[in-house]
Amino acid sequence: MRVGMLVDERSTTVVVIGGGQSGLSAGYHLKRRGVPFVILDAAQAPGGAWRERWESLRMATVNGIFDLPGFPKPPLDPDEPSRTAVPRYFAGFEQASGLPILRPVRVTAVHSGPGERLTVETDRGNWVTDAVINATGTWDNPVRPHYPGQETFTGPQVHTRDYVSADQFAGKRVAIVGGGISALQQLEEISRVATTFWYTRREPVFLDGDFTPEGAGRDTIAKVTADVEAGRPTGSVVSYTGLIWTPYAQAARDRGALERRPMFTAIEPYGVREADGSFTSVNAILWATGFKASLAHLDPLHLRNEQGGIQLTGTAVTADPRIHLIGFGPSQSTVGANRAGREAVTTLIRRGVLSPTPVP
Template sequence: MDILDSLVIGAGQAGLSASFHLRRRGVEHLVVDADERAGGAWQHRWDALTMRDVHGVAELPGDTPPPRDVRRANVVVPAYFAAYEEAHDLPVLRPVHVRRVRDDAGVLLVEAEEGEWRTRTLVNATGTWTQPFVPHYPGMETFLGEQFHTVDYPGPEHFRGKRVLVVGGGASAVQFLGALAPLTETLWVTRRPPVWRDDDFTPEAGAAAVALVEKRVAAGLPPESVVSVTGLMLRPQEREAERLGAYADRRPLFQRIEPDGVRWADGSFERVDVILWATGFRPAIGHLAPLHLRSAAGGIQLDRGGRGTTAVADPRVQLVGYGPSASTIGANRAGRAAAAGVVRALAKTGAVVSS
């Protein structure tokens, strides 16, 4: 079996950025992706999400982002990614479902349902979309209504005429309330009071938010999302929901779920037809478990004080779309840093690349 210089797992924004920079540096590599077509997680988002609604799609290296218009995001962004793959002749193979990565006599062995590959280095770009997080509450299995997570949100029309409980304090919850409150009755529940910001989200503010996530990663802690530390802002399309009071009547988390609603510790009860869990995602890194990359604190510690992409426990492994690069804010920078980390790791093995 031939040995690759590098293999990238995942062809979302961070994975494509890494592949672009690896190619520029002359690193022989392969990109494997679990989806049947280009587009990363964007292709799985709900039909009602338009480019005007998304919080931003950063441009891929050497390109420009698609316009913010009323077209469907789950069509526009996959088409953008597909055209980028073709224009730069990126070596993407799909569908490939990676099950685990392990060390095999000093070489990384990537095992998938579709085959095996041996590689000197690895860039993991699997993101979070495949790992939705839903907290467990007593009685949730008895609920007779519907329960959805962001990952299977069917679009606002599905909820018309139903009383919807939105759980979560992030940007997705705000967006869901903005879409649903004009159509039906909503109730908002969060773990802590939301932090609103009314200033412009400048590049400096974005950098400050990324730095907070980097600090956690540098300590080996499980990362929080970049969005979770930026604060919440209302966009023009959410002002009607604000006028209707959707954001003012927020309640703390309930104690238990009952067949027809939720109950708080003080005994108060709210009847709801639907629980919409906007409770986020976790990194999709279970396939890396055989490499023992996690620190005692529960996360994967990265180099350069959390600003880099190299796993401290195994410098052959780069992580993009993890921690500070788990949004379009940092994905392109991470791809460039990962390619540099790959070249450094290859130099230690004596492999020669053109850069």
């Protein structure tokens, strides 16, 4: 539902921050358990970060979209851009479920409020609540590395977040930085229309087979879970899983685009200084350097430890179990996001933070 300007302060039992897959899953389970709640979503319309994906990312290329709870996705055209197909599916779920979603509402800070309650500050008024389920994902927190001389570069520098299509690099000499899935997808596309140079901090590791929740996938989830339960900062998905020989990775290899170079040491006006001291002329840089969890609005709660991580017990922040992080750590995948939404609600009820009134 879309609303106008909120009043200065309102109250509810749970505030869900974020209207992507994990936030919608949490909302579904809160409604089923009869818990008063609201979902605050910064986007203008349904779809979460999928609305911002680059135009050429088709449904055949994405890693898979898991069904939202109680709402099987319809057949999807593999050639349709994910930026239209997924938001349409999310919009159908929102209409069918009738969740109380307010948008666009941007959360700016969360504080400990009066008594045991929390205050959620937004650009459209404040909310006082007993618990927060945070589902803000990573899209709004791109990693933008800095190298000496970067500000002197005369060409465009684009992060994955702002990438539109290979057309914007046609005919150029492009340094593509990053060793993740998005980097490979964009490298493959851009190498069709431009001269590309691929840079990564570490030698990429390619594995045979597909990533699934079983087998190696289960081992990966266990490793990420161990990190968050120990309060260690988590790395990128690929740092746990390695890379798969997907069709686009094979196409890039066959085109000779997967000739990886170690990271350059500096950026100059018309190119980059290589690790061996030589110079490579480039006139554009794509920073496919990934994202980190978008959690700055939780900083007033001082949840991070001396390592810079946030320790979790399940989905609950160990230091403050009123706060749950979903779509974070081991629940970043679409199937993990669904499970985390259910777990957060179940845990809050079991610990007595919430008093449910089951809906018949």
